[in-house]
Amino acid sequence: MPPLCILRGMRRRLIFAAASVALAIGLGGHGARAAEPIVIGHVAALSGASAQSGEAITRGLTIAIDEINARGGLLGGRKIELIQRDDESSPPKGLIAARELIFKEKVAAFFGGIDSPVSLAIVPIANKEKVPFMGVWAAATPITRNGADPNYVFRVSAVDALVDVKLLDYANKKRGATKAGLMLINNPWGESNEKGLVAADKENSAVEIVGIEKFESSDVDMVPQLTRLKEAGADTIILVVNTPPGAQMMKSRERMGWNVPVVSHWGISGGRFPELAGPTAGDAHFVQTYSFFGEQGPAGKRLIDALKSKYPEIKGPEDIFAPIGTANAYDAMHLLALGIEKAGSTDGDAIRAALEDLGPYEGLIKTYDKPFSKDNHDALGPADYIMVRYEGDKIVPVE
């Protein structure tokens, strides 16, 4: 008897489900269409070592979406809905998540996360399926400069090739460097920056690269590499690495008593660099796209207030962790919204064309004159990068 009861129960549930679906379709066919949300996706590291970056991006997107929805949404009253997927910093998982967002969730466009390898894995499918993909952190040059035409990948973040130009320039002009020694992590990111720095060096006659040293993320002691650079006459270290080995590098430098300036890419801005590197953490100056410290423009004030009220643990700028994720995502979401509005639809190709043709926009990071064009899908350039350092646990501007 019990099995029959279960069967009967199941049948009743099935009939109910079918009726609900029919009702939903019926309703959809009539008046409810205007309120149908515009679905925007986000694939990023939401767990694991880089989870903070994913959360920071989420916060920037969420505040921007709240603002847009409060103004009545887009395309005549349609609200924006954010759907997120965790890529766990793994390219295959990111690709699966992107497919799911495109085919199942039917997103109008989607955002990426911190990991360049993940974004590089997603680029081909975004271009193939004609769904705009907006980078807000990962800096690898070929993410936007991917050779596709038309290109559906945009970015509001730094670009390695341009950061490398900035690092050498800053080292020379602000820290008096003429002979730079490179300390690079031995992985594809380090390699891409090696190319970028060597190329930037050719254009910059004031600085010369006198040595290139690599190290593993598990290295304990980098005195031998640093000694080689010192012997080669380096008067500045250009550092491209993420936090833990970057901290080991600072400890080795300290042990050598070598007070050489350190100019770094932004890898050391995640994690607990001041805790891991110890007292010399503040000696490293590194690149960011935005700082919530210092004088804020209207967008900055608005965003900080919104963050404080939405996330009570944020009392001030020092509590905004991984700040570039929030800042880049905030501007990127507003730019995308302008693109959708200008396109007049959620069609991928129309949004792409509209983004390439946006006019001036007063954003958080800067006033964008013409954010994107057909040939330039990067909204930020070297003039928008700022240099910062740690002061205790705070990231403060030095320029």
Added chain:
Amino acid sequence: MLIPSALITGFGLGSMYGLLALGFYVTYAVSNTVNFAQGSTMMLGAVLTFTFGVTLAWPIWAAVIISLAACALWGVVVERIAVRPFVARGSGSWLMATVALGIVLENVVLFTFGKDPRGMPANWLTTDGFFLAGIKIQPLQLLIPLAGLSIAIALHVVSTRTRYGKALLAVVQNSDAARLMGINVTVAVMAAFAASGLFAGIAGILIAPLFTISSTMGTLFGIKAFAVAILGGISNPWGVVVAGLIYGLAEALITALLGSTYTQIVTFSLVILALTLWPHGLFGHAAVKKV
């Protein structure tokens, strides 16, 4: 400048490898088996000391003692779960089983401790020191080789001068005969694995302030330490410690003279070359099987 600084670095790294490699020696000497995941036990020592001493703010001596006890206990667990059942069946699968248990441990730590690497707060062991050839030598860097040498001396004395040590070595030669002579073989092997866990814990606690603490901090260390143990001829505590120093010096000198690109390629190639020339390690001797 290049060579002296490399020698100092190499000596420091080498003593870390040697200290960890002693854990391989002690179980191999008694049971012909090792905990292949010695690196993860080292990580356990560092993670527990950080958790008790920094996160929970216990007095540091208590944190160290409890952590070391936990590492020794973990050694016993490894032997019971991943070694004994396989050895009893005459299978060599304990090798894979210890690796697997190490991975389980690393992932449990990942869940509980988190993926975010942490750093020990600075103290006099890392901030004080003196300069030698332009490089600061921290007290901790002297403590590591000192710990390695003390343990090697202790092992040597115990195994050659005490009845208990001789009994332990008898176990490996012929466990049946040893059992008939009234030696408790099971306890002897368990004690060896506890000691191995203890040494790994000591290594982890001493290395932690110089490195970053995370669930994966021991992985490469463990592999290098195993290479060192084999290179030193695993059956001799002195050999293991000296092989550690040779390995560390080779690593640092290669980085200094050829550049860091070649470090791993050349050092591991040298290990293979050395083992081809001296199959029983630099300081080992061929085992004689008496029938």
